Amino acid sequence: MAQTVAQPTATTPALPAKLPIGAIVPWAVFFGILMLVLLYFVGAEQGATSVVNGADVHEWVHDARHLLGFPCH
Numbered sequence: 102m103a104q105t106v107a108q109p110t111a112t113t114p115a116l117p118a119k120l121p122i123g124a125i126v127p128w129a130v131f132f133g134i135l136m137l138v139l140l141y142f143v144g145a146e147q148g149a150t151s152v153v154n155g156a157d158v159h160e161w162v163h164d165a166r167h168l169l170g171f172p173c174h
C-alpha cells in the first residue's frame with residue numbers, strides 16, 4: 102500500500118525583522134516626553150500653573166480638554 106507523504110517545501114517561512122531595541126528606546130522616551138508636555142498643555146495650562154501668560158493656549162486646547170474630561174469651567 103503506497104502512502105503519499107507531504108514533503109516540506111523548500112521555502113522557509115518569512116520571519117519578521119528583529120527590532121533593534123537600542124534604536125527604539127530613545128525615540129520612545131522622546132515621544133513619551135512630548136506626549137507629557139502635550140498632556141500638560143491640554144490638561145493643566147491654566148491659572149497659577151500657567152507657563153504662557155494669557156488664555157490663548159487654554160482657548161486653543163479647550164475642546165481637547167473637554168473631550169478628555171479634564172475639569173475646565
Ligand SMILES: [Zn+2]
Pocket residue numbers: 163167173174
Ligand atoms: Zn471649558
